[in-house]
Structures are given as structure tokens and as C-alpha cells.
Amino acid sequence: MTPHTLSLPGRVAEHPKAEDNARAELQPGAVFAEHGDYVWNALRRLGVPSADIEDLTHDTFLAVFKSWHAYDATRPLRPWLFGFALRIAADHRRLARHRVEVSRTAPDVADQGQSAVDQLLQKERERLAHAALQAVELSRRAVFILYELDGATLPEIAAALAIPVGTASSRLRLAREDFTAAVKRLALRMR
């Protein structure tokens, strides 16, 4: 058996009895190998300071592994992982000494054949977009990230975060308002 043959939930749903097989095939190590980057970036988008992302990625996967038996293979995996990342990030933030960090390590944009100015502009765009995202309240931001950036559906989001669909929907609306306001504010400042 190849351990990394992670059954994609979308496909699983098409096969009766595939759920058990999926659970058996889903290996923790393979999930880390395949979705480690996803969790890492989810924590980053949730506003975890870059110095803490590694530790929190560890804690997130540990929590995921402990709840392994609870994974519903008919549902997409990533929103489920995101739910753990959100809890870990929220717990982390509750400790007063942790501050939300807006600036962050610059992404490695070398080797893309861009001019230096373009790269700087791109970095600045990313910094501002990240700042706008951080302006959205955390529980709303979670729904917003899943919907707008990850492309999850509202029912998927509701299931992953254990909230009613109506709540997910209203958080998304409020998040869009927050985000839009932040974008306008930042755009104004740039003039």
C-alpha cells in the first residue's frame, strides 16, 4: 500500500463503502507531508506571528492526530484541518504577550524573472493585502479565508468550524464588510 494515497474526499463520496478505506489509507505522516504547507499558511493568514508558526503547526497536527478517529472522510480534509489551526491560533492569541503581527518575513520572490521594482511592488501589495486581512475579526476571518481564499462552500465551512450555516453566512458578510473597509482605508493612505 502506498501510504500517501490520500483519498480525496470529493472522490470518496462517489464510492459506497469508500469511507472506511479512506480512513485506513489516510496516514498521519502523509497528511503532514501533503498539507503541512496548507496549515502553515492558514496559521499565517490567521495572524500568527511568523516566529511562532512552526510551533503552532506542530501543535495543530498533534491536535489533528489526536482527533483522527473523528475525521469524516466524506468531507473535504482542508477545512477540517483549518478548524484545528483556528483553535490553536485563537488559544495562542489569548495569551496576552502574543501580539498580532502585521509585518512578516518577505516571501521569496527571487527567480521569477521580475524586475526589482516589480518585486518590491508585489511585496508591498502582499503586505497591504495581509494587513487588510488582519483587520477582519478572527472568527469572521476564518470563514472569509475558507470561502474566499480556499474556495470552500458555506456548508463545508459550517461543518468544519462546527457552526450553523446561517452563522457562517453572516460571518462571511461581515468579514467582507470589514475587509472592504480596510481596503478602502489602506488605498486612501496610499494616495
Next chain:
Amino acid sequence: MIDETPLIEPWLRTLRDDVQPMSADARGRLALRLASASVLAVAAPALATSLRRGFWYSRAFTAAVALPLGVVMGAAGHAYLVTSPAPVVKSVPAVSPPVAAPSAQAPRAVVEAAPAPPALGAAASAAPATPRAATAPTVKSEATPPSLEIELSLLERAKSKLSENQPQATLELLREHRARYPSSALQQEREALVIRALLAAGRRAEAKRRAQTFVRSYPSSALRGSVERATETIP
């Protein structure tokens, strides 16, 4: 209501595109720490078993982690990684021997390299062998990360000595681990075991002191709770 979508869409696009892969170092450290969760029974027992015999020692794990681990363990590997556009060839040195006819071991090596999942970023490209790999057939042993297994098995032996109620032997093994891997990614895990062994040896005051140091050094550690619980009754 005004539709604000055109306004925010470019910003969303920027955010969607801004996905950073974790560094190879971080990936190696995390894989090691997560693999060790079973050794220290941080994970649920049933899962611990699957962690032990499952993916972590499998070929896909090797492909995914062998190189990042090499980076953690050695500066030379790091320099190679940073400077080489195709660093992963180093982790699969036996893939294509220089001789035309494949040797006995070669097909096995190919099988090992092949299952690398596609979503692994740099490490994933381990699968397609390049001719350059053939220039270093002598380092075949690198196809598996022996240091990972040694390091983990050392901790595992320490833990089993503890469960056999031989705290002295546990502490000796942990001292050895510390000497061999002073800047190990598993320092938290090692220290938590030391504290348990000190308790088992009746050296409670010492255990308490180290537990306090542990909490100061690793305030957000996943092991913090168990360390605090173990030593909370000590005055």
C-alpha cells in the same frame, strides 16, 4: 447596495497567490517532532501505533523528509540545498547507477523514490532522477535517514527503560542523546522525559526545578501540561 467585489477582488487575488512553502529546515524539524509524538505517547495510543509502523519509516516519508533532515543535521547539506537548483537528487543517489545495466539494488531504489507525493514542493521532485545523481553512487545509505531512526530509537529506548522502572538507565540514555544531538529538534521531548525519569528516581526537587525551566523555555509547548501536572504536587 453597491457591489464591492471589483474593489476587493485584486486584493483577494494577491492573498490567494501569496502562499509560502515552509522551509526545508522547518519541514524536517516538524516531521521529526511529529514522528516522535508516538515515542513519548503524546498522541493517542492507537494513533501512536500507526505513527510508528506507518508512514514515518516508509519510503514516501524518506523521500519527503530525508533531505530536509539532512539539512537540519548538516551544514554541508544546507549549502548544497541553497546553491543547487535541483537539490533533491542527493537524497536518491542510487536511482541511476552509471553502469548501463541496473545493479541488483537499483530497481529497489527507484521504487523508493517513485511514490513521492506531488504536493511536497521541492522535496517532491525527488522522483525524477537526474544523471547527476549517478556521480555519487557510494552514498547509497543516504537513501534512508539513519540519523532519524537512531535519534528516535534512542528516545524510544529511554522511554522503555522508564516504563521498566529503570530511571537511571533512562537518564543515561537521555544524556547520550543530549551529547549526540545537542541542538536536536526534539529537545522539548527529551527534557520532558528527563523530568519524568527524575520523578521516577525520587529526585523530586530536581524534577521540579527542571519543570519550571521547561515552562519558561517552552511556554507554548504541547508537552507543558503534562510536565506541569507531573510536578504540581511538589512544593
